[in-house]
Structure formats: C-alpha cells, structure tokens
Amino acid sequence: GVSFKPNGTVRIGVIGTGGRGGSLIENFSAVEGVQITALCDTVKDKVLKQQAWLDKAGKASHPIALFHSDDHAFENLVKRDDVDLVVVSTPWVWHTRMAVAAMKQGKHVAVEVPAARTIDECWELVNTSEATQRHCIQLENCCYGYNEMMVLNMVRAGLFGELTHGGAAYNHDLRSILFSAEGEGEWRRFEHLNRDGNLYPTHGLGPVAHYMDVNRGDRFDTLVSMSSISASLQQYRKEKIPAGDPRQKEVYKEGDFNVSLIRTVKGRVIELEHNVSSPQPYDRINLIAGTKGIFRDYPPRIYFDGARREDFETLDRYKEKYEHPLWKKVGELAKELGGHGGMDFVMAYRLIQCMKEGTPPDIDVYDAAAWSAPGPLSEASVANGSAPQKFPDFTRGKWQTRQPV
Numbered sequence: 001g002v003s004f005k006p007n008g009t010v011r012i013g014v015i016g017t018g019g020r021g022g023s024l025i026e027n028f029s030a031v032e033g034v035q036i037t038a039l040c041d042t043v044k045d046k047v048l049k050q051q052a053w054l055d056k057a058g059k060a061s062h063p064i065a066l067f068h069s070d071d072h073a074f075e076n077l078v079k080r081d082d083v084d085l086v087v088v089s090t091p092w093v094w095h096t097r098m099a100v101a102a103m104k105q106g107k108h109v110a111v112e113v114p115a116a117r118t119i120d121e122c123w124e125l126v127n128t129s130e131a132t133q134r135h136c137i138q139l140e141n142c143c144y145g146y147n148e149m150m151v152l153n154m155v156r157a158g159l160f161g162e163l164t165h166g167g168a169a170y171n172h173d174l175r176s177i178l179f180s181a182e183g184e185g186e187w188r189r190f191e192h193l194n195r196d197g198n199l200y201p202t203h204g205l206g207p208v209a210h211y212m213d214v215n216r217g218d219r220f221d222t223l224v225s226m227s228s229i230s231a232s233l234q235q236y237r238k239e240k241i242p243a244g245d246p247r248q249k250e251v252y253k254e255g256d257f258n259v260s261l262i263r264t265v266k267g268r269v270i271e272l273e274h275n276v277s278s279p280q281p282y283d284r285i286n287l288i289a290g291t292k293g294i295f296r297d298y299p300p301r302i303y304f305d306g307a308r309r310e311d312f313e314t315l316d317r318y319k320e321k322y323e324h325p326l327w328k329k330v331g332e333l334a335k336e337l338g339g340h341g342g343m344d345f346v347m348a349y350r351l352i353q354c355m356k357e358g359t360p361p362d363i364d365v366y367d368a369a370a371w372s373a374p375g376p377l378s379e380a381s382v383a384n385g386s387a388p389q390k391f392p393d394f395t396r397g398k399w400q401t402r403q404p405v
C-alpha cells in the first residue's frame with residue numbers, strides 16, 4: 001500500500017533478454033512515457049538483438065547500457081541511477097536473488113513468475129520489500145486477460161453472490177519446449193529432475209486470488225497436494241530424441257499431473273492443477289463459483305441461478321456492460337501487439353500507469369509470495385503423503401484490513 005514519487009518517464013532496466021524478455025521489452029516500450037535504459041543477459045548476442053530491435057523501432061533515442069559479462073552482471077544494472085523499474089525475466093532460480101538486489105538498490109522490481117521457488121525466498125522478498133519500501137511486483141499477465149478482467153468486474157458487481165470455490169491450472173503441453181536445444185529447453189526441464197509438485201502455480205491462481213480478494217479480506221490457509229506418476233516426458237524422449245543423447249539418462253521426479261486443494265481462511269476452496277508433460281489442449285480452468293452462479297473458461301461459459309436454460313451460456317450478452325474499462329481503453333492496441341491475446345500489453349499499460357502516478361501496484365509483494373508459495377508447499381505435501389501444509393501469513397495480519405484491488 002506504499003505510494004511513491006510519481007515518475008514522468010519510467011526508465012526500465014531488463015534482466016534476461018530471452019524469449020519472454022524480448023516480448024516484455026516490446027510491450028513495455030509500446031506504452032507512452034517508457035524508456036528502456038539498460039539491458040542484461042549472460043548471452044551477449046541476446047542483449048545486442050534487443051538493442052537492435054529498440055533502435056529499429058525508434059525507441060533508442062537515449063543511450064542504452066548493456067551488461068553481459070557473466071552471471072552477476074545484473075548487480076551493475078541494478079546500481080544505475082537511470083533505472084526506476086527493474087524487470088526480471090530469467091530462469092526461476094535467479095528471480096528472488098535479482099529482485100532482492102534491485103530493491104536493495106532502491107528500485108521497484110517487476111519479476112516474472114513464479115517470483116520465488118521456496119518459502120524462504122518468499123519471505124526474503126517480503127522482508128526486503130518492507131525494509132526498502134520498494135514494490136516487488138509479480139508479472140502475472142493472466143490477471144489482465146480479457147475474460148479474467150471481465151469476470152473480476154462481474155464478481156465485484158455481486159453477480160456470483162457469496163464466493164464458495166474456484167479452479168485454476170497451468171495445463172500446457174510443453175514437451176517440445178522442454179526438450180528444445182535453446183530457450184527454456186536450456187533450464188526448465190531440470191526443474192523436473194529434483195522436484196515433484198506444482199512448479200508453476202501463478203498463471204491460474206492469480207486471477208482466482210483476485211476474484212476472492214486473497215490478501216485483502218481473505219487469505220490462503222492450507223494446501224494438500226498429490227502427484228501422478230512421471231511417464232510422458234520419458235515416452236516423448238523415447239520417440240523424439242536420439243538413443244545416445246545424454247538427456248536419455250535423466251530421471252524425472254516431477255509427476256505428469258499435480259493437483260492441489262487450497263482452503264482459504266474464510267473456508268473457500270480452490271482446486272489447482274499443473275501439467276506440462278501430457279498431450280492436451282491448453283487450459284487454465286479459470287473457474288469461479290458462488291451462491292448465485294458459476295463461470296468457467298476453456299471455452300468461456302457462464303451460468304446464473306434461475307436461468308431458464310439448464311446449460312451454460314457464452315459471455316456475449318454480458319460484454320457491453322461488464323467489459324473491463326482497461327480493455328475498453330487499450331484493448332485494440334493490446335490485440336494488435338498480440339502478446340498472449342493482448343493481456344501482456346494491458347498488464348504493461350497498467351503497471352506503467354501505477355509507476356507514473358506513484359500508486360501501489362495491483363499485484364504486490366504479498367501476492368508474489370502467496371501465489372508462488374503453492375510451489376514449495378505442494379512439494380512438501382506430495383513428499384509427505386499429501387499431508388496438509390500451512391501457508392505463512394506473509395501479510396502479518398494485514399490481510400484483514402487491506403482493500404481489494
């Protein structure tokens with residue numbers, strides 16, 4: 001809830017200029033009043049490629065500082081006095097370290113998902129953000145999707161009545177990406193070697209947490225989790241990767257399908273799934289239900305108590321009234337730019353709006369910690385026969401008085 005000095009121009013330093021970093025650079029630099037002033041990656045060519053893109057797009061009228069000497073070059077980027085906001089888009093093991101370094105140098109930081117991989121890292125983010133009074137924003141773009149924002153509006157208008165349960169997932173067939181020779185294939189498959197749980201909880205969970213005012217009137221309390229056997233990556237590898245390839249020797253601990261149940265302090269329940277290994281269509285579930293109705297996504301459909309028909313209907317007849325004002329305002333440009341159907345630009349636009357006005361962001365360090373925590377908590381539950389795990393109260397009691405987004 002900490003406001004800060006408004007920024008006329010928001011000067012951004014980006015750490016990690018790979019696939020996602022490039023897309024974030026494109027979306028942030030499309031927002032008026034943004035300057036990308038510094039770029040960092042361990043691969044020099046990736047930094048140069050982004051610099052060339054900014055140059056060609058006419059967005060490099062100011063000098064851009066480049067860092068690519070080694071794994072710790074980011075420590076020099078975060079020290080610069082021409083950076084207001086640091087964006088972190090690196091492999092997961094680096095997220096917390098980089099976010100903490102940025103805040104300690106007086107910068108707000110926007111970090112890719114998940115912001116943390118362990119409960120200790122979650123606390124490190126919270127403690128550092130509180131001590132430095134700098135914001136740690138988790139870049140959860142799915143909170144800015146068209147359906148998610150419209151449904152949030154409908155929840156606020158009371159259409160679903162008292163909320164009782166939700167559903168969330170990251171079900172995405174990443175097999176070819178996990179075995180690719182570049183990009184995420186260089187690091188993401190390794191997360192499957194020694195971990196078994198929900199490795200990527202925030203895309204599905206963030207929007208449901210917003211519907212339920214988690215950390216702002218309610219709070220995640222307990223989690224139980226179960227994982228299936230690990231089979232699909234081995235099968236895929238057998239079919240697609242040459243016999244002598246060293247990857248044939250890898251042993252994957254991560255089960256193909258992980259399912260967790262989260263109970264909130266107010267007694268609501270969220271079912272949370274993770275599956276990046278099986279052949280399947282993309283699905284974040286995105287379900288919210290209450291005493292008056294239910295919405296579920298993929299495909300989007302809605303049902304309200306008292307409807308004459310017994311089946312779900314589409315969202316169409318609700319769009320005029322409930323389309324979110326942010327989508328009304330920048331939706332056309334967002335769709336033109338295209339990142340994940342436009343949600344990436346809406347997120348960038350909204351975050352820059354907060355940075356310009358000096359107002360607290362929609363997703364703060366308490367959300368970053370609570371939405372990332374199902375990663376380590378599900379691992380602990382799976383390792384202990386699905387035993388319940390308690391969420392720490394990262395807000396230290398403030399969830400009871402914090403106002404909804």
Ligand SMILES: NC(=O)c1ccc[n+]([C@@H]2O[C@H](COP(=O)([O-])OP(=O)(O)OC[C@H]3O[C@@H](n4cnc5c(N)ncnc54)[C@H](O)[C@@H]3O)[C@@H](O)[C@H]2O)c1
Pocket residue numbers: 015016017018019020021040041042043046070071072073074089090091092094112113114139140141182183184185186340
């Ligand atoms: N929100 C979304 O929709 C979305 C989509 C894709 C990826 N992501 C997230 O974005 C992050 C990056 O993913 P990606 O797909 O771009 O992966 P990537 O492998 O393409 O990019 C990561 C980059 O980080 C660089 N890097 C690694 N260690 C570094 C260090 N110490 N200092 C500086 N740079 C370093 C790598 O060289 C690489 O260029 C991940 O956390 C991923 O989960 C989010």
